[in-house]
Amino acid sequence: MFKIMIVEDDExxxxxxxxTLxxxxxxxxxxxxxxxxxxxxIAEKPHLVLLDINLPVYDGFYWCQKIREISKAPILFISSRNTNMDMVMAMNMGGDDFVNKPFSIEVLTAKINAILRRTYNYADQAIDAIQHNNVILNLKDGSATVGEQHIDLSKNEYKLLHLLMKNHGKIISREKLLRGLWDDERYVDDNTLTVNINRLRKKIEQAGAVGYIETKVGQGYIIP
Structure with a gap:
């Protein structure tokens, strides 16, 4: 059982x-x-810390810095302070992710599971999800979340996003993507892949993740 430490002054x-957790x-x-x-x-040895920024006495940035001096346990900031500078400071101080208030408790739970999975390599938890940057792919229902925006995906869109997110930072060829969608890509019009990629890209960008999927001409696609 994973232990979550909650540092939040709003009761x-x-x-x-x-x-909920x-x-x-x-x-x-x-x-x-x-x-x-x-x-x-130090006393509780949590696996993950949920940390507000605005706290009595010392703020969350201070405590994040102190925790980072002795531990690599993941820290997820939760705060109503949502300027770019606050987010940059949170990441620079050693935070692993940032959730704006007010937030969806379902999104927060999915982010916690994704961070724990990435950190501790566990497989059998209540929520299965892949997260990269601000996009979360729910492996149980085939949907995606960008920030607070929920995205319904078709079966092919889900398969494409799953393959690209699992291999983020790597260029995935059109041939490999076709094999991921269909058993024998020889019987599929190459334009079908383009249509599916374009629909997926449009949905993600409309939810706020502009440029999330990049085209590498003559090579394939990549989530950098």
């Missing part, structure tokens, strides 16, 4: 997150004395 938000079989620990955040972390 309603803190309790909602804690109750416990329903997904996570163990949770909530900090209420915000002068003891680092000591609580």
């Amino acid at each position: 309603t938000i803190r309790d909602t997150i804690s109750d 416990q329903k997904w079989n996570f163990e949770t620990f909530t900090t209420t004395d915000f002068t003891e955040t680092l000591n609580n972390f």
Whole structure:
């Protein structure tokens, strides 16, 4: 069982997150004395920290820096401060991801599972998802999420996105993508792949992830 440490001074938000995560079989620990955040972390040894930025005494950036001095445990910022500078600072301080308030509890849970999977390589959790940058692919229902935007995918769009996200940073040839969609690509019009890629790209870009899938002329496609 994974333990999640919640550092959030809003009691309603803190309790909602804690109750939801416990329903997904996570163990949770909530900090209420915000002068003891680092000591609580050391004592509890959580697998992941949910960290607000605006906190009493010291802000989340301070505690992130302190935790990073002694641990590589993933840190997910949750905050109403959503400027580019806040997000850049969160990542530069050692944060692994950033969720804006108000947020969907389902999206937050999916992000937590994705970070834990990436960090600890676990396979059999309640929610199966792949995450890269701001896009989450839900492997259970074949849908995707960009930030707070939900995307319904066709079967082929899901297969394409799954293959590209699993291999992000690598160029995937058109031939390999065709094999991923159909058993024998020789009997498929090459234009069919182009149509599916264009539809997938349009859906993702309309949800806010502009330029997420890049075309490499004469080579294939890549999610950088």
